[in-house]
Amino acid sequence: MNARVLVLLCLPGLAHAQGFAGLGGEAGGFALPDPSVAPAFPDDHGAHPDYRIEWWYVTANLTGPDGTPYGLQWTLFRSALAPREATGFASPQNWLGHAAVTTPESHLFTQRLARGGIGQAGVEAAPFAAWIDDWRMAGPDFDNLDLAASGPDFAYDLSMSATGPLVLHGEAGYSVKSGKGQASYYYSQPFFAVEGVLRLPDGAVEVSGHAWFDHEWSSQPLSDRQTGWDWFSLSFEGGAKLMGFQLRENDAAGYSYASWIAPDGTLTPYVGDFEAEPLEMASLDGVEVPVRWAVRLPQREVAVDVTALNPAAWNALSPPYWEGPVTITGSHEGRGYLEMTGYE
Amino acid sequence: MTRAVLLALLSHWHRAPLQLFTLIAGLALATGLWSGVQAINAEARASYDVAAATLGEGRYARIEAAAGGEIALADYVTLRRAGWQVSPVVQGRLGGVRLVGIEPLTAPGGIGPATENADIAAFLTGAGQVFGRAEALEALPGIDAEKVVAPDTAPGTVVTDVSVALRLLDRVGFDALIVAPEQPLGRPALEEIAPDLALRPPQAGSEVGRLTDSFHLNLTAFGLLCFAVGIFIVHGAVGLAFEQRRPVLRTMRALGVPLRRLVALMMAELLGFALIAGTLGVGLGWLLAAQLLPDVAATLRGLYGAEVTGGLRLRPVWWLSGLGIAVLGTGFAAGAALWRLARMPLLAAGGRRAWAMADARSARWQGGAALVLIGVAVGLALWGEGLVAGFGLLGAGLVGAALALPVVLGAGLAIAARLARGPLAQWFWADTRQQLPGLSLALMALLLAMAANIGVSTMVSSFRQTFTGFLDQRLAPELYIETADDDQARAIEAFLEPRVRAVLPLASVETEVAGLPVELNLARPDPTYPQNWRFLQAVDRPWERHAAGEGVLVNEQLARRAGLGLGDPVRLGPDTVLPVLGIHGDYGNPVGQVIVTEALFAELHPEVVPRRFGLRLDPDEVPAIRAALVAEGLPEGAITDQAAVKRFSMQVFERTFAVTAALNVLTLAVAGFAILMSLLTLAALRLPQLAPVWALGLTRRRLAGLEMVRAVLLAALTALMALPLGLALAWVLLSVVNVAAFGWRLPMFLFPWDYARLGLFALVAAGLAALWPAIRLARTPPAALLGVFANER
Structure with a gap:
């Protein structure tokens, strides 16, 4: 039953990644984001069971002592079968964790599933704690968090400390996802400094670098013509950052959005100006996926090549998607993370 | 015109009803055997799977x-939060139905029903859903959960979400947590986080499962052989019918029937026969399987405590495949005849040339083909790898040997004829040679049937011997116990020492040898081991030397993967290197194994x-010791009476063996039937050859006697050839196909008495088949024999 369970569970709500697929259902009884109500912290770090889907997403660009670049993913998804919470197995909330480590040579990934209501997985706002099984992201406050996950062939244990403020995407956290107005709440903490240990098949590696945290929740469908999304989080040398995504449509130009984040955390939204164009494809699991992109944001004179550190960063879960570290060259230099869904 | 042509074609069968009967019966029997074996195989396998799948019983720790x-x-939740990948299970009885609650998000794959239309939201929320077979769902008392029919659930069992099961059974806790095979790095030991819980390793049942897989594969190969035997019969009947109809065909073509239409009509005719015979065959196979299956079902019920429907489900795939194979087989058997018809010159001699009297050229062609096929088989045996090569070797070898049979028999008879003294003997040998082409197809069928029987009975008996030995080896102790912690282990061991014949500690640690994952086991010196363990290779007195710490014992899997032979060093630690003293068969174990002494293990x-112990004691004392252990605080569930498990396992296999024995008798009967049909067909044709001998003074009774002797003699010669062929077949099944499919070789044992008995059966079958034609000959009116001289043929 398991594989199918996953598909079924995931269809109404996978990720950032699956944000796209997750948004693809009717709102039916679930709460909807309201542009007049901005997220409030620390409460909104926690779970929103009235919304259909939600995710807490960490991606990190790390470096080993010998200069080897690494990428890391830690994700907790919540998918609700009904807009309420209850204790015990009666809870309609289900949880899904994805974790991955990407090296230039390999991509290790694994997942966890859990029922809500019994304490096996959940998120508490303050002091912040998000967990599924032994995986956790927790700390005394949201600026100082420990991050850990383990799989059959890898594990990691990191500590993250914020060096800048939270940033709210779209209109103060109200992030529109299509021309028809579908939206989510979406904020990030892109300024985490990270250090810790990766346990890989070849042994333990001390790493340091930076991480990007996203928290997004919603209930609303995307337009049924939207087939997938490409999401970029780019950290440039000099401290500026760019988050941009485009939702691909089968018969029209997709919806795109970008947040320009200045080194001090000031965010400028751009609707429809962000451009990403595939330059090179790789075949993974029989699927053609772009692994090098030309990314432009003319208003900020950004014209860069974004190249996968390891083209094989394919999370062969259900549904499968691509998520991995990238390097940036061109008008700006730096590192970042790329996520691509809907290439099945 | 079509109708007229069809009537003309069909009129042949009206004149030769025996041929029609041979054709239909041969095809029906072949299809029946094939689909019977398939049905037994499929049903038994499905039953094992279903029984094992519900709860993953035995497969998971x-x-x-x-x-x-x-x-x-x-x-x-504590275990999950510590990283342990476990999933809760609760079960109980509700209105006579076994209700199993699982947690679908965390259960390892393959547990519970897998249905296409599963709706996870409905399964997890509200009143929930209950999956089961229709009859199990009906037996459930009124419950609020939605009932969903899922035929792949074990009989008498329904599966639901763990929360629904807890509610329906009015329970609060779980019976067990299933441990997923893959666990994350760095999780703490169980006793650190949950000292009240105990880990139970997977049951030996999973190893048995791997053995049965091998058995079923071999049974499938056997089904295919049965079908080949039948096809030989059909080939003979179709070929004969075509030859006999040559004058009719020539006449029709001369009258203007287009060749294309003629061929099409004959193909349609054959298709009709194939469908009729195929339907009969599928029915036959179903009857056969239905007769043999209830035994298997009864045993499975005992083994798994789960009810397995003894009745057979008529799966569409199954009868369609039966029909399909009948049609394909007919096409294969008739292909050559149709080809010859299509190429027949319009004005070819219309003379009635008995097809059976094949000419020397076709004999040479056949010999050549036989040589090529045998060459291919030898090549595959030497250089082939994998399952396909194994089956290719099987096919090429068998068909090659069958084709070679007439050539070999002909040569043998030629030698006999040269050695013969006296006119009667010379005539007998010469006449036998002359008759050989007509009988060769039937003899080939006999050869294949006998070879299949020898091969399969060798395989089955070797399998049984290995399996029994393996069970004895692994489950020798009368009782197995499992203690919860180190203190209890020490206390129980001390308690038992004076009370039983031997306490054998069992422990296993996962480690690495030569870069491969292995389980390190320990063995305490005890007569149990030398008495029961059989080695594939071993030094002299391996257990004595093992006890003295001179070396280690490894399983076949490790030996194969690491390329270890006797005496090769095995590195177990930085300073511990010991030579291999013995290599043992470890059927079904996926990983390597090294057995060391208790001292070295410590x-x-x-x-x-060590927390698990095997106890050797007088079987009569088992209940008393059991009671004493329970009184000492060991829970009932921690004591296993392995003798009972062993008995059950053996019963399952004994019944499956009985099934193959029954099939053996049937194939021989089919081959005997082929001989009978050939002899009957030949009888009419042979009259001109027998009449002069009769006229020279040999009585009809004597002639009939000679006919009998001839049939038995040919059968005996065929049997002689079948022996090496059958042994080769068994060797391929055990040492090539099994290794390719499962990675280990089943040892081959020889059973001369079985072969002798089989040979005797074959002779009896041939004698019985020859009896009726012989009686008919003895009763032929002299007028008919005289008529040979009176008429122009």
Whole structure:
């Protein structure tokens, strides 16, 4: 039953990644984001069971002592079968964790599933704690968090400390996802400094670098013509950052959005100006996926090549998607993370 | 015109009803055997799978409360939060139905029903859903959960979400936690986080499962052989019918029937026969399987405590494949005849040339083909790899040997004829040679049937011997017990020492040897081991030397993967290198195994205290010791009476063996039938050859007697050839196909008495087949014999 369970569970709500697929259902009884109500912290770090889907997403660009670049993913998804919470197995909330480590040579990934209501997985706002099984992201406050996950062939244990403020995407956290107005709440903490240990098949590696945290929740469908999304989080040398995504449509130009984040955390939204164009494809699991992109944001004179550190960063879960570290060259230099869904 | 042509074609069968009967019966029997074997195979396998799948019984390790009783939800969450990949299970009875609750998000794959239309939201929320077979769902008392029919659930069992099961059974805790095979790095030991829980390793049942897989594969190969035997019969009947109809065909073509239409009509005719015979065959196979299956079902019920429907489900795939193979087989058997018809010159001699009297050229062609096929078989045996090569070797070898049979028999008879003294003997040998082409197809069928029987009975008996030996080896102790912690282990061991004949500690540690994952086991010196363990290769007195610490014992899997032979060093630690003293068969175990002495085990892994023990004691004392152990505080669930498990396992296999024995008799009967049909067909044709001998003074009775002798003689010669062929077949099944499919070789044992008995059966079958034609000959009116001289043919 398991594989199918996953598909079924995931269809109404996978990720950032699956944000796209997750948004693809009717709102039916679930709460909807309201542009007049901005997220409030620390409460909104926690779970929103009235919304259909939600995710807490960490991606990190790390470096080993010998200069080897690494990428890391830690994700907790919540998918609700009904807009309420209850204790015990009666809870309609289900949880899904994805974790991955990407090296230039390999991509290790694994997942966890859990029922809500019994304490096996959940998120508490303050002091912040998000967990599924032994995986956790927790700390005394949201600026100082420990991050850990383990799989059959890898594990990691990191500590993250914020060096800048939270940033709210779209209109103060109200992030529109299509021309028809579908939206989510979406904020990030892109300024985490990270250090810790990766346990890989070849042994333990001390790493340091930076991480990007996203928290997004919603209930609303995307337009049924939207087939997938490409999401970029780019950290440039000099401290500026760019988050941009485009939702691909089968018969029209997709919806795109970008947040320009200045080194001090000031965010400028751009609707429809962000451009990403595939330059090179790789075949993974029989699927053609772009692994090098030309990314432009003319208003900020950004014209860069974004190249996968390891083209094989394919999370062969259900549904499968691509998520991995990238390097940036061109008008700006730096590192970042790329996520691509809907290439099945 | 079509109708007229069809009537003309069909009129042949009206004149030769025996041929029609041979054709239909041969095809029906072949299809029947094939589909019978398939049905038994499929049903038995499905039953094992279903029984094993519900709960993954045996396949996965389980965590249970050490002192018996329930596991609390909090304990489950504690284990999950510590990284243990476990999934809760609760089960109980509701209105006579076994209700199993699983947690679908965490259950390892393959547990519970897998249905295409599963709706996870409906399964997890509200009143929930209950999956089961229709009859099990009906037997459930009124419940609020939605009932969903899922035919792949074990009989008498329904599966639901764990929360629904807890509610329906009015329970709060779980019976067990199933441990997923893959666990994350760095999780703490069970006793650190949940000292009240105990880990139970997977049951030996999973190893048995791998053995049965091998058995079923071999049974499938056997089904295919049965079908080949039948096809030989059909080939003979179709070929004969075509030859006999040559004048009719020539006449029709001369009258203007287009060749294309003629061929099309003959193909349609054959298709009709194939469908009729195929339907009969599928029915036959179904009857056969239905007769043999209830035994298997009864045993499975005993083994798994789960009800397995003894009745057979008529799966569409199954009867369609039966029909399909009948049509394909007919096409294969008739292909050559149709080809010849299509190429027949319009004005070819219309003379009635008995097809059976094949000419020398076709004999040479056949000999050549036989040589090529045997060459291919030898090549595949030497250089082939994998399952396909194994089956290719099987096919090429068998067909090659069958084709070579007439050539070999002909040569043998030629030698006999040269050695013969006296006119009667010379005539007998010469006449036998002359008759050989007509009988060769039937003899080929006999050869294949006998070879298949020898091969399969060798395989089955070797399998049984290996399996029994393996069970004896692994399950020798009368009782197995499992203690919850180190203290209890020491206390129980001390308690038992004076009370039983031997206490054999069991412990296993996962480690690495030569870069491969292996389980390190320990053995305490005891007569149990030398008495029961059989080695594939071993030094002299391996257990004595093992006890003296001179070396280690490894399983076949490790030996194969690491390329270890006797005496080769095995590195177990930085300073511990010991030679291999013996290599043992370890059927079904996916990983390598190294057995060391208790002392060395303690030295290498001082932290591991054996908690499982095998107890050797007088079987009569089992109940008393059991009671004493329970009184000492060991829960019932921690004591296993392995003798019972062993008995059950053996019963399953004994019944399956009985099934193959029955099939053996049937194939021989089919071959005997082929001989009978050939002899009957030949009888009419042979009259001109027999009449002069009769006219020279040999009585009809004497002639009939000689006919009998001839049939038995040919059968005996065929049997002689079948023996090496059958042994080769068994060798391929055990040493090539099995290794390719499962990675280990089944040892081959020889059973001369079985072969002798089989040879005798073959002679009896041939004699019986020759009896009727012989009686008919003895009763032929002299007028008919005289008529040979009176008429122009």
